[in-house]
Amino acid sequence: MPEKSAGTLATETVASPTIRMPKRPAGTLYRGREGMWSWVLHRITGVAIYFFLLVHILDTSLVRLSPEAYNAVIGAYKTPIMGLGEIGLVAAIGLHALNGLRIILIDFWSVGTKHQRVMFWVVIGLWLVLLAGFIPRQLMHIFGGE
């Protein structure tokens, strides 16, 4: 019996269309795009800065103990390794601060939600400008060369 008879032609055209699964979850505001990654970055940087702040309050409190104690501990911040760590800290705070302002605009600016994606890239742009200003200056401070 031939595979294609006149009788099966009709069924062929109404055969249910193949539904392909989207490669990534689609149709949600947050998942997988700028909205989600800005949230992830905001969370990670927030936690990192928090733990730095706990340590930083303790080390600064040594000024009340004695000049030697404070100078000894602050000396640790002046090593090249810590100097690079300070770049990471400034990068984390800079991103959290700029994206924090973006969150505030999304919440209070009437068209903030509409522009949330472009504001994310503005945040990234301003952040790169901030780092372009800070990193060379910091490298000069820690490795000398002024």
Place this chain on the structure above:
Amino acid sequence: MTTIEAPRTPAAKPQRRRGINWEKWGWMYMRASGVVLVVLIFGHLFVNLVAGEGVKAIDFAFVAGKLADPFWVVWDTLLLWLALIHGANGMRTLVNDYATNPTVRRILLGAILASTVVLLTLGTLVIYTFDPCPAGQPADLLPSFCPVNQ
């Protein structure tokens, strides 16, 4: 007898909890403190890390010089309170999101609260009981305005 409600009767309004909506004010605090912190933190980072010789210039005499000035006393007090409470409240959000075990959650929230109270007390005491010219300390470690260096 079952009563059938008239068509289009609105659903019963959920009972609004009375009293202060703390979650709302916490949410407002994150935003209000955030705006102020942008100024406080970038000013702090600029003066301490970027201006002059950067981190290399920081020592006891540098801090003593700053804390002898009421401007920096107010600045550092605001920075301490606003940043630590903002960070602690943010960590509270994370604990509420991830700690599903009630006991673990209570312990973590308690630890955040306790550390915040201790560090705010410590930090505030340090700022307001600080003596830039402590007696019996090597003169070369003290700021130039101290009597031993005059």
